[in-house]
Amino acid sequence: MNRRDFIKLAMKGTAVVVLAKGLDGIFRPSDVQALATPLRFVFLVDTYKCIGCGFCVKACKLENEIPFDADVSRTWVERYVVTSEGEVFADTPKEARNGFITGQIDLGRGKFKDIPREKIKKAFFVPKLCNQCEKPSCVQVCPVGATYQNADGVVLVDRKWCIGCGYCIMACPYGMRFFHPVHHVADKCNFCYHRINHGLRPACVQACPTGARQIGNIKDHGDPVENIIRTQQVAVHKPEYGTNPQVYYIGLGEEVR
Amino acid sequence: MHVLRPLYVVLALAVIMLIARSFWVPNDFGTHEQGYTYGWYRQSNVEEWKNFTVKYRGKEFCGTCHAGQAQKLASAHHKDIECENCHGPALFHPADPLKLVLDRSRELCLRCHTSLFYPTSQRSQIKGINPDQHNLGLECTLCHKPHEASKPGRRNR
Structure with missing residues (x-):
């Protein structure tokens, strides 16, 4: 290769790289423009405060018209009991819509387990809801553009547009999505979008008697939730999936799946 | 040229599809x-x-009409x-529904008041009972008044 050919090749290569970068900008304008939105909804859960009453699940199901007796829910509460032998038991009977009214662990298939009080090393409740990920895998896989992320971070499902293929239900690493038994489309928690946009708190946050659930705006430096996330030790579920979840937890145990 | 005919068919289909799309897909989709x-x-x-x-609607909404009850509750342990x-x-009470359905069941109270010894949860700090031993089959409200539960475990009647 002589000098002339080398320069030609280098120029071609540069052109290809620049063009590729430019096309990338066309398909992802948000990355290029780096939009500074003043609003980004985030959620904060304090597992120490949760008492497992399940009023959040009841309120969510009634508020969002999710059939009460169907085994699907936009939010649920899990109970974790760790014994002195290191065994971990977890259950969420009926998504905890009726709370935890017995000490027996629901093992499924009609089996229950009694764990004696002195054997319990630690036990706690973990409320779960859609993480409204910064990089939602459920949105990426939707073939028809029925689910999408808003500028305020909330991921919504268009019930008129959804074809019910179920890709998003499989793509969510947190199992937050389900098939709505009445509308026959994918459904998920949307932080009660109709409430947070009218100055109300989500139904679960309002129903919580202990303040274990809170909603806030992470772009607002005066926001109490933003303050806690910025100044205290918080964790998110399954960060290894790279979805950048936006539901933060205080006291998230390693046992939590 | 007859070999090009399939190509024309494909092109025609593409055009029909594009026209149909402009009718079916709303303008704000994109x-x-x-x-x-x-x-x-x-x-x-x-x-x-x-x-x-x-x-x-939240308790502020309830309080606009039921001020007395709201005030009573505000000073109680259940505030x-x-x-x-x-x-x-x-919902749209009092227009719709005319009357709300109050859940008086034991199970409602037990959501919080089943005694669970969970050292790392605030649940263990709530006064609780063993539902299999404590006044079986009776409604809690026979003895306890939920709006005036000023002290935990106190009998009001």
Whole structure:
């Protein structure tokens, strides 16, 4: 290769790289423009405060018209009991819509387990809801553009547009999505979008008697939730999936799946 | 040239598809703020979700008519519990529904007051009972008044 050919090749290569970068900008304008939105909804859960009453699940199901007796829910509460032998038991009977009214662990298939009080090393409740990920895998896989992320971070499902293929239900690493038994489309928690946009708190946050659930705006430096996330030790579920979840937890145990 | 005929058919189909698409797909469907990967959707759906009906109105709403009860509750041990947690969602009450359905069952109280010894949870700090031993089959409200539960475990009657 002589000098002339080398320069030609280098120029071609540069052109290809620049063009590729430019096309990338066309398909992802948000990355290029780096939009500074003043609003980004985030959620904060304090597992120490949760008492497992399940009023959040009841309120969510009634508020969002999710059939009460169907085994699907936009939010649920899990109970974790760790014994002195290191065994971990977890259950969420009926998504905890009726709370935890017995000490027996629901093992499924009609089996229950009694764990004696002195054997319990630690036990706690973990409320779960859609993480409204910064990089939602459920949105990426939707073939028809029925689910999408808003500028305020909330991921919504268009019930008129959804074809019910179920890709998003499989793509969510947190199992937050389900098939709505009445509308026959994918459904998920949307932080009660109709409430947070009218100055109300989500139904679960309002129903919580202990303040274990809170909603806030992470772009607002005066926001109490933003303050806690910025100044205290918080964790998110399954960060290894790279979805950048936006539901933060205080006291998230390693046992939590 | 007959070998080109299939090509014309394909082109015609493509044109028909594009025309049909312009009728079927609403104008507000497309790439929005979040870019193609996350923001490819029908814009008017956002408004549709914002207009979803609110059912849980909050205790401030209840207090506008039931001021006495709200005031009573505000000084009680149960002050952090929303009226609608037990009385059910208000929706458009009093127009619709005319009367709310109050859940008086033992199971409602047991959501918090089944004694569970969970050292790392606030649940263990709530005064609780063993539902299999404590006054079986009786409604809790026979002895306890939920609006005046001023001290934990106190009998009001």
